[in-house]
Structures are given as structure tokens and as C-alpha cells.
Amino acid sequence: MPDTASRTERLTIDVRHREVLAQVLDKWSLSVLNELCERPCRFNALRRAVPEVTQKSLTATLRKLERNGIVERVLLATRPVAVEYRITPLGKTLRGPVDVLLGWSDRYLPEIERARDRFDAPSDGDR
Amino acid sequence: MPDTASRTERLTIDVRHREVLAQVLDKWSLSVLNELCERPCRFNALRRAVPEVTQKSLTATLRKLERNGIVERVLLATRPVAVEYRITPLGKTLRGPVDVLLGWSDRYLPEIERARDRFDAPSDGDR
DNA sequence: CGGCATCCTTTGTGATACTG
DNA sequence: CAGTATCACAAAGGATGCCG
Numbered sequence: 001m002p003d004t005a006s007r008t009e010r011l012t013i014d015v016r017h018r019e020v021l022a023q024v025l026d027k028w029s030l031s032v033l034n035e036l037c038e039r040p041c042r043f044n045a046l047r048r049a050v051p052e053v054t055q056k057s058l059t060a061t062l063r064k065l066e067r068n069g070i071v072e073r074v075l076l077a078t079r080p081v082a083v084e085y086r087i088t089p090l091g092k093t094l095r096g097p098v099d100v101l102l103g104w105s106d107r108y109l110p111e112i113e114r115a116r117d118r119f120d121a122p123s124d125g126d127r
Numbered sequence: 128m129p130d131t132a133s134r135t136e137r138l139t140i141d142v143r144h145r146e147v148l149a150q151v152l153d154k155w156s157l158s159v160l161n162e163l164c165e166r167p168c169r170f171n172a173l174r175r176a177v178p179e180v181t182q183k184s185l186t187a188t189l190r191k192l193e194r195n196g197i198v199e200r201v202l203l204a205t206r207p208v209a210v211e212y213r214i215t216p217l218g219k220t221l222r223g224p225v226d227v228l229l230g231w232s233d234r235y236l237p238e239i240e241r242a243r244d245r246f247d248a249p250s251d252g253d254r
Numbered sequence: 255c256g257g258c259a260t261c262c263t264t265t266g267t268g269a270t271a272c273t274g
Numbered sequence: 275c276a277g278t279a280t281c282a283c284a285a286a287g288g289a290t291g292c293c294g
Contacts, residue, residue, distance in 0.1 A: 169275080169276090170275070170276050170277075171275065171276075180275085182277075183277095183278095186276085186277065186278085207275065207276095208275070208276080209275070209276085210275080210276060210277085
């Protein structure tokens with residue numbers, strides 16, 4: 001397995017990296033990102049795309065992503081008014097990492113669930 | 128689902144994917160994983176490697192990773208007693224994704240911090 | 255439509271103390 | 275050394291209602 005360059009040494013993770021990653025990878029951010037990578041979305045369209053998220057959490061997620069420069073909030077001058085969220089160029093750089101992550105979880109989910117079952121049912125099998 | 132190469136279609140993220148990713152990518156997991164990918168570690172060695180984590184959170188993180196089959200807890204039969212944590216084969220499959228993530232945050236951190244400054248100081252710069 | 259404000263419950267986290 | 279137990283508090287999350 002070839003290293004990404006001549007980097008055999010691991011990166012250290014400081015508090016700022018942790019903060020960024022925590023915000024970008026939080027519970028709902030991935031889903032939102034996943035959606036916005038496809039197309040710009042209005043608020044309620046996002047809610048429909050991610051039905052489990054509450055309005056509050058979605059708002060918070062979007063603010064966080066906006067603050068970090070990952071998504072952009074665009075006011076549309078339509079009849080009543082509308083808001084559209086778009087991925088920014090910076091946000092697009094996240095698509096690769098996000099894809100890798102989602103691919104990983106999709107690929108290994110069954111194996112992880114088996115590991116959990118093994119871990120969670122010790123009294124039942126060890127007796 | 129033969130979707131191995133065609134990434135024109137996005138994966139959908141259901142609650143189970145979100146759960147797995149939330150656990151694997153949580154605040155401390157990445158640091159722990161980053162460390163254990165390098166070498167097996169004893170508990171206090173991990174504390175030293177990640178000084179900001181409290182004992183409690185480290186314990187919780189390790190349990191979570193263990194439950195998901197990402198790390199393995201090995202009891203060493205030394206004089207007093209010792210515990211070593213190792214990455215599992217399943218855990219090793221995470222190294223790629225984790226690397227990509229850390230690389231991303233390392234690469235774009237400055238840009239993100241600029242975006243934050245812009246977002247946080249609107250009244251100061253816009254008047 | 256796209257929020258914000260409020261309330262309230264749950265979960266997370268740090269600090270501290272104690273045990274095999 | 276490697277935890278568990280406990281308390282106290284902060285942050286997250288859902289539910290509901292109101293507003294421009």
C-alpha cells in the first residue's frame with residue numbers, strides 16, 4: 001500500500017483539527033453534505049431528504065456548515081421568499097473524504113453489526 | 128449491489144450508517160485510531176498520546192471501538208497486570224478513510240478558519 | 255417557507271475519589 | 275495500571291409555538 005507521498009509519519013490531531021472534524025462529521029452534516037453535493041437544496045427539501053432530522057437540528061447543522069465555509073446560504077428573490085443552500089468550492093473538497101467514509105460504512109456495516117452482536121451478548125453465549 | 132465503480136449515484140445514509148459513523152468518528156476516536164494504527168498501546172500510553180482526553184472519555188471511546196470490532200482489548204499476563212489495545216483487521220480498513228479525513232482537515236484548516244472569521248465578525252467588517 | 259425562542263429531557267464530559 | 279462510581283454541569287436533541 002503506497003503512502004500518499006513520502007509520508008510514513010502520522011499527522012497529529014490537535015484541538016483545532018478535532019473541532020473542524022467534529023463539526024463537519026457530526027450526526028447530520030454527512031447527510032446534508034451528501035445531499036448538497038448532488039444539487040442545491042431549499043430548507044424543506046433538505047428536511048424531506050433527511051426525514052429523521054428535526055428543524056432545529058437541521059438549522060444548527062446548516063449554520064455550522066455555513067460558518068465553516070462548507071455551504072452557502074443563498075436568498076432567492078422569489079414571490080414570498082426562499083432560501084437555497086449550496087455547497088461551496090471548499091465544501092466540494094469534502095466530497096472525496098465523505099465518499100470514502102460512506103463507502104466504508106456501507107461496505108463494513110454488516111461486519112460491524114456482527115461484532116456488536118458478539119460484544120453485546122456475552123452472558124448468553126458464555127454460560 | 129454492484130455499485131463498486133459507478134459513483135454517479137450517491138449512497139443513502141440510514142440510521143445505522145449514521146450510528147456507525149458517529150461512533151467511529153467521534154471526538155476522540157479519530158485520535159485513538161490514529162495512534163493505534165501505528166502501534167498497539169497500553170491505556171496510559173494512549174492517555175499520554177492524547178493528553179486532552181480524560182480517563183473517563185478514553186475508556187468510553189475504547190469500549191465503543193471495541194464493541195464495533197475496531198479495536199481489541201488484550202490482557203497481558205505481566206507482573207501486576209496490563210492491558211493493551213490493538214487495532215483489529217476490521218479497524219485497519221478504517222485507516223484509509225481516517226487518513227483521507229486527517230489529510231483533508233490538515234490541508235484545509237487555514238481556509239476554514241478564515242471562513243469562520245468572516246462569519247463571526249460580520250458587524251465589524253460590514254458597515 | 256424558513257426560521258427563532260422556549261421548555262424540557264437526554265446525553266456527554268470533566269473532576270474527583272476509590273478499587274483490584 | 276486500568277479502570278469503575280459518583281456528582282455536577284454543559285451541550286444536544288425533541289416538541290411546540292410564534293414570526294417575518
